[in-house]
Amino acid sequence: MASAPENEKNASAPEKKTLTLKSMINNEEFVVDEHVALQSVTIKNMVDSDCAGDVIPVPTISGEILALVIEYCKNHANPSASEDDLKKADAGIVAKDIYTLIDLVLAANFLDIKGLLEVTSQKIADSIKDLPHQDVREIFGVENDYTPEEEAAVRAEHDWAFEGFP
Amino acid sequence: MNFKEAQVEKTEDDDRISALPDGLLCHILSFLPTKYAVATTILSTRWKYLFTWLPDLDLDDTLLSCPEDGIDVDRFTNFVYRVLLLRKTWHINRFRLLCCEQYDVSHVNAWICSALWRNLKELDVSFYAEEFGMLSSDIFTCRTLAFLKIVGILILKVPFSVCLPNLKILHLCCLKLADDDSIRRIFSGCPMLEELELRKCTLENVEMLHISIPSLKSLALQYCRGNYQIVLDATILGYFKYHGIVAGGYLVKNLKSLVKAHLSVWLTRDQMEEASLHYGYFVEKLVNEISGIKFLHLSDLTLEAIDCSHCSLPTFHNLTHLELGVNINGWQLLPDLLDSSPNLEVLDFVEGFLEHTADEWNLHCRLPERVPICLSQCLKEIVVREFGRCEDELKLIEYFLSRGKVLKKITINTNIFQSWPSSICRRLFVFPKCSKTCQIVLGTCQDNEYRLWTAEGEKTKVLLDESLCLE
Incomplete structure (x- = not known):
């Protein structure tokens, strides 16, 4: 059932542009729709200034963390997601141990993803409070x-x- | 997630948080009330001066631990001065000041001004004084300000020239606005204003509340005192909320973009007795002016005021979502309202069918035998909240089920009782349905638990409130 609309889309619309993000820590690669990846201002600036090759290397961020970041970006790139859905999804992403949270806040800061930076900072602040x-x-x-x-x-x-x- | 447990599982014990760059740590600390952020100075020398770089300050005098001693005004005053004086960074992004105790207005003004002069973007001040004090007029010339919220029993002395070129959101609460001219000066100095809320403000000497703001998208006027006329001229206004007694007249020059309105207007006893026709005309005018909207909330008192005014309802051609708080007068009006909403898709009885439904009202008899257009053509969903299990309410459900030709769903929720008696469930599920596909959803909401019920009266699933899901 899930493949039917997919096929329809492919038939009518031109193929979606994707970007490959590669964690330089463990060389894991992620193929991501461009509009999902462009929520990162850092990546957007690279793409806009033609600095992005076929594979965009992401230094200092592990594959595990990058997967979480991409999950966040996917959720927020979905135009049909309600505010409530997003809140719940965000809460799920930041429900992690403190070391993962610190990696995540660093990743959000490096990739310049404002929303992710807010929710991770809030979560760390709450745990101190x-x-x-x-x-x-x-x-x-x-x-x-x-x-x-x-x-x-x-x-x-x-x-x-x-x-x-x- | 329990952080202590997580720590036990992890074998890493390096101080990763202290290794974060200053900017990022300060960003994290600015999510805390400043009191807690300053308290992190005790963790280690790395944290000693971080608070002097905080981009946001959130000063709240209620965050005191010893409720028996009350709030120590002098210590809080010292604390605020220290936090402001010891800053190493020039900019302040957001300044929130919440004072529940009384402070000398001169102190509060000094704190506010010191923040204003540092390229402040958001100012949020709540402050109570025994007498109407004066707030610094510097607030009105802060060019960087985008958000301004002032709560306080204060006289807002508006300077001759207001210059808030970047202000997008303005909330004023409990303030006294001197006259028409000060209001005009505020609004004319905010060319970018998108959201305006006036709440519990005293507008006693105001004759005309003239809101003519081309950039305004959202307007809320709530419980403002005074006998003023309201003039609205806002081309792109999408949301309008009005709670309060009927104003001394409404003049709507332009509300053509209005999509959503939330009305709770009522007549005072004097207005009802002395000049009900006069004020009723105002109600009629207001309702007519918003006839182009898609989403409308009318409180029980609004329905009563409309009913009192004997006004004729306009046709709400675009209205698809209607929320109603109905009282006994509301039911008189409901047939007309349904007739006036030919494209209605969702009808939500937000306070139930009647606050204290009594069987003898026979409310279903007040509804017309003939079927309103919306019920036969477009009404897809009915929501009833605070259902009280009365015979009268059941008859109303039966009425809607038997006439709603395209109904897809009736949701009946209650927080009055904990479980749906199976006798009532069975009756509800066998009512004759005009729309065979209409689904009946019964829910109870108690202690943040939302449960769904079937015909057998058993709960099918338990959905926790969102806040609990997040734990």
Whole structure:
């Protein structure tokens, strides 16, 4: 059933242009419809200025992360998706462990995809918000390099900000 | 996803978040209220000065932990001054200030101005003062501002010259606007304005609320006090929401692009008694002026006001989606409304058939025996909310089912009871249907759970509310 409309489309419309994105970390390649990939301002600029070859290399982003980014772009390139659908899909994409989220925020930043940057940043911010600092340090692996005296001074300096934190 | 668990599974323990570039970390921190962002200074020296580079500031005095002590006004005041003074970056993108306690207007104005002067794009201030204080007039000459929301019991003193060339969204709430001239000056200084909301504003000395903004796409006027006339001239306005008592007159010069309207207008007792014809005429005029729309919401009080005014309804040729809050007066009007909507596709009783349906109303008898055009030709979907299981309501469902020739779906939802009794389900499913393909959907909504019911009275599936799905 799914192939019928596909065939119809192919018969009437010219073949869709695709781009190949290649993760330079593990050499995984993804063939993506051009309009999906162009949600990345970085890729759009490359295509617009004719810098994009047959395969667009994407440095520093693993195949696993690139797949998530492409999933996001596909969802948002679908004109029939309702706002609710997109919200749910976004929530699914960012429901990941903190290391994946950090990779994802870096990817969104590098590829300049505003919406993805917003949802990943929001998710990371939310995970910091309600936790005691010791837990935040533990979860994110932040090493406390303050001396006890320095830490006390920081606490005193911004006392109102620390109210409510255990 | 539980982050602590994720951490246990992962063996990596390098500090990846601290390794993010400053700009990205600040971007992430700007999604937090500034209080929490400043509190991250304690994590490590890497985080000590990040808050001084935040692009967005969100200052909220209610984020205090000790409710028994209340909000410490002095400490919050110091905090805001420190955050503003210690900034290392010139720009502020978004400045939100929410003050539930009373602060000296001079402090609030100083905070607002220091943000305004830094190429501010969004200003969102909520602030309560005991007396009507004055807000800095610098707000009206901030050339970078795109979003402006002011909530506060304040007098809005509008300077002679308003210059907000980039303002797209303006929300004013609880403010006192001095006179016609100040309103005219605000609007004429916002050539790009697309969205305007005036809510609970005091317009006592305003005679004419003249909204003539060529770029305006969305307008909401809600509960504004005063006896003013409303003049609307907005060529590309697509959405209009009006909640409040009937104004002292409506003059619509141009609303030809209007697609969606949400009306909840009512007559005060005085208006009803003294000059019902006079005000009724205003209601009629307003309803007639919006006759070209596609989506209309009419509250029960609006229907009552229309009914009181004995006005004749226009034909809503383009109307496909009608939301109604009906009370007993609304039912008098419903036959006329259905007749006036020859292309209606969706009819949504947003507050149920009647807030407290009583069997003796015999509402179905108020509907005409003959079938309105929309029911026989185009009405595809009926939604009934807050269904109360009364005999009267069942008869109404029967009425619509037996006359709706092209009905595809009737959805009957309720949050009044938890389960559909099988006796009622069985009756609903065997009502004679004029449209054989019409699907009947019964739902209950309790504690964020939406359940669907079949003829056997058993739930078929449980759909969780979206917020729960996301967990």
